[in-house]
Amino acid sequence: MSLRQSPITHETKTMAFGGWEMPVEFDSIRTEHAAVRGSVGKFDVSHMGQIAVSGPDAGRLLQRLTTNDVSELDPGEAQYTAITDERGVMLDDTVVYRLPESRPGYLFVPNAGHDTAMYDRWVTHRDRWGVDATVENRTDAYAMVAVQGPAAAALLGEHTDLSLSALSRFDIAAGRVAGVDALVARTGYTGETGFELLCATDAAERVWDALACQPCGLGARDTLRLEMGFLLSGEEFHPEENPRTPFEAGIGFAVDLDTEFLGRDTLADARDPAERVVGVMLRERGVPRGGYAVTTADGDPLGQVTSGTMSPTLGEPIALAYLPTAYAEAERPVRVEIRGEPKNGHTTTPPFVS
Numbered sequence: 001m002s003l004r005q006s007p008i009t010h011e012t013k014t015m016a017f018g019g020w021e022m023p024v025e026f027d028s029i030r031t032e033h034a035a036v037r038g039s040v041g042k043f044d045v046s047h048m049g050q051i052a053v054s055g056p057d058a059g060r061l062l063q064r065l066t067t068n069d070v071s072e073l074d075p076g077e078a079q080y081t082a083i084t085d086e087r088g089v090m091l092d093d094t095v096v097y098r099l100p101e102s103r104p105g106y107l108f109v110p111n112a113g114h115d116t117a118m119y120d121r122w123v124t125h126r127d128r129w130g131v132d133a134t135v136e137n138r139t140d141a142y143a144m145v146a147v148q149g150p151a152a153a154a155l156l157g158e159h160t161d162l163s164l165s166a167l168s169r170f171d172i173a174a175g176r177v178a179g180v181d182a183l184v185a186r187t188g189y190t191g192e193t194g195f196e197l198l199c200a201t202d203a204a205e206r207v208w209d210a211l212a213c214q215p216c217g218l219g220a221r222d223t224l225r226l227e228m229g230f231l232l233s234g235e236e237f238h239p240e241e242n243p244r245t246p247f248e249a250g251i252g253f254a255v256d257l258d259t260e261f262l263g264r265d266t267l268a269d270a271r272d273p274a275e276r277v278v279g280v281m282l283r284e285r286g287v288p289r290g291g292y293a294v295t296t297a298d299g300d301p302l303g304q305v306t307s308g309t310m311s312p313t314l315g316e317p318i319a320l321a322y323l324p325t326a327y328a329e330a331e332r333p334v335r336v337e338i339r340g341e342p343k344n345g346h347t348t349t350p351p352f353v354s
Helices: 029-038 058-065 115-129 152-157 201-210 218-228 264-268
Strands: 013-017 020-025 041-044 051-054 077-084 090-098 106-109 134-137 142-148 172-177 180-185 194-200 214-216 275-282 293-296 301-310 317-324 333-338 341-348
Touching: 020 218, 029 041, 029 214, 029 218, 041 218, 051 058, 051 115, 058 106, 058 115, 090 115, 090 180, 115 134, 142 152, 142 201, 152 194, 180 201, 194 201, 218 301, 218 317, 275 301, 275 333, 301 333, 317 341
Parallel strands: 041 214
Antiparallel strands: 013 020, 041 142, 051 106, 051 134, 077 090, 090 106, 142 194, 172 180, 180 194, 275 317, 275 341, 293 301, 293 333, 301 317, 333 341
16 A cells, blocks of 8 residues: 655655655754754644534534543634543544634544544544534645744744734634645644644645755654653554553543543543553663563563653653553652663653753
8 A cells, every 4th residue: 555645745764654655854863853952843744634523513523532621622722632432542642623713613633644543433423423513534635834943933923924922832823824824723742832834735835945944854753752751642552552541641631521522431430540651761871662671670570661762852761661650650760671681760750851
């Protein structure tokens, strides 16, 4: 099966990711990472899904299929949330946008390669419950560009008619960027001030080219999100290979048990899990990778790494791992087995950088 292509052409190293062919790096991961932490960088994130939900019962449908309280959103606001099944197991994490009044309805953004499954899920439950909502998979109609870093607002401000200072975190507005219609959201996956831009696919390269800053690939996106302790679908959770609840995954803040959603009853009894996602920092050289064993200082098994890297900001190895809950509550010594050698470290609470 052929890989899906971004509407933006990139002459650089690419890799398969979530069924898409996407750029890995343009210069080096370290260079791109430093640009975002110190100034500004841009990412082609058109591999993320876009599902539009509209109609009289659009909010009600989203309310029943996501864990946060959609009813709290006013037009132009967004929220981070999880999508769970009847077991309370995470199928995906996503951002739900209630679009500005000029474009009524909602948009939610599944992770790469999940758009078809999430579209089918929404349509199936819409029909089963008999709610009045239109669901559209707009992934192939939209391009998505992220502009991230402390200088993101200054750069983007040169190319938009929107007042970016009026956008609070998790706000979204409709305007023009580089002369084309776009949605501009103050959201991102790096921990820095930043924006995510949605525009028509045929306008994508115009927007991309207008933003004169360091282009960044999937490699830097991963190191940036890991320094913040952000989850990656397929690594920190997978419904079959690594089934986790939002409470285990450390995003209980995105669960509102006062709402009715699939998996709510199960999650109401699962607020104190035996394991939680924990940050791990090593004091010895070596890069912790997904699947590596984590043990006590004496070598007793505790769990395993889900994802890890050498932090470009800190110059130290960092990782996320599921460990007994007690290890999430206080810093404790641990070891990570790297190619058969135990490397000393300790647990910590992400983010790894402030």
